[in-house]
Structures are given as structure tokens and as C-alpha cells.
Amino acid sequence: MKPLSETRLALVTTGGVHLPEDRRFDIDDPLGDCSYREISASAETLTWTHAYHRSEEAADLDAVFPLWTVRRLVEESIVGGLNHRHFSFMGAIHDPEPLIRETAPEVAGMLADDGVDAVLLTPS
8 A cells, every 4th residue: 555645646525516617416316316527636616516505605615525625735745646537426316226337437447547546535
């Protein structure tokens, strides 16, 4: 196992985080939205689709998707590096079969192809 200071890290959340221009997650789907959104490591503005967090102004997205915190940890050489892309899913998926069969393996494959050493999973 690599020391954290040599680890290439990616973020994955179930907080429904996405770029403002991305399609919002479908919070009205009774089975849950099993899609994902790709988020660039250089993203500056994020939002989220979440039934319980309607006010983005009041939300601390870094608590759900700590991109800014991890950037600082990389700058301080505590974390070795940040992957060029990260991923967000929606929580509250009542039928996880499409997630298990399709979208989660797809994202895992992309992270493996990117040479990610570790993933910080943040639930919401």
C-alpha cells in the first residue's frame, strides 16, 4: 500500500453533485436514478440535485464532495495527487440493479484506467 503522500486519489459521492450545466439527477424516479455525472478536477462551480437540500446557497458542497479540501491536501503534499476526473451518483436508489450491473462497473473501470490508487467515497 502506498503512503497517502504518494497516492493518486479520486472522489466519488452519492450526494447528487454535478456541474451547473449538467442534467440534474431525476429525484422523482421512484426506483432511483442510477446514472452518474463526471466532474473535472478543475471544476470551480458545482451544484447538487437533492430532495433535502434545495438551497444551494446554504449548502456546504465541500462537506459532501470535498474537492476543494483535497486540492489543498495535494498542495500541502499530504495527498500525492488528484485524478483528473471524479464521479457523482444519486443516493436513495431503491432498485440498485442497474447501478450494480452497469453504471458502477463502468465508473470503476474508468478509475482503474486512470490509474487511481484510492477513492474517497462520500455518502449523502
